[in-house]
Amino acid sequence: VLTDFEAYPQWNPFVVRIEGKPIKGTRLKNTLQNGDKQFQFKPIVTAAEPGKSFAWLGSVLVKGIFDGHHSFELEEVGNGQVKLIHSEKFSGILSGFLLKKIGADTKQNFVKFNEALKNRVES
Secondary structure: OOOOHHHHHHHOOOEEEEEOOOOOOOEOEEEEEEOOEEEEEOOEEEEEEOOOEEEEEEEOOOOOOOEEEEEEEEEEEEOOEEEEEEEEEEEOOOHHHHHHHHHHHHHHHHHHHHHHHHHHHHO
């Protein structure tokens, strides 16, 4: 479900579109929805191991200004259940400033993402 990018518009309220392939080293084109606004960024896939992990690194303008390393790790816990470890680590010289502006909204949007992902997988 995480790498079925064509289906994202059907279930994902935050990352409403991803164009590209989940292959390490490739560039994606991600479209995010925040309220009535959309914005795009083009991260590079840093990990893509089916059934185990998927990650990307996005940067604003150039690497080192405001970078986000986003990752999904899947851990089998038994009885047909999987634990999702979903994280975003920000860095760069403007990260503190920008996180004060967007941090709360970003966190809430990823909570919505996780809830929608859970519903999608369980349906």
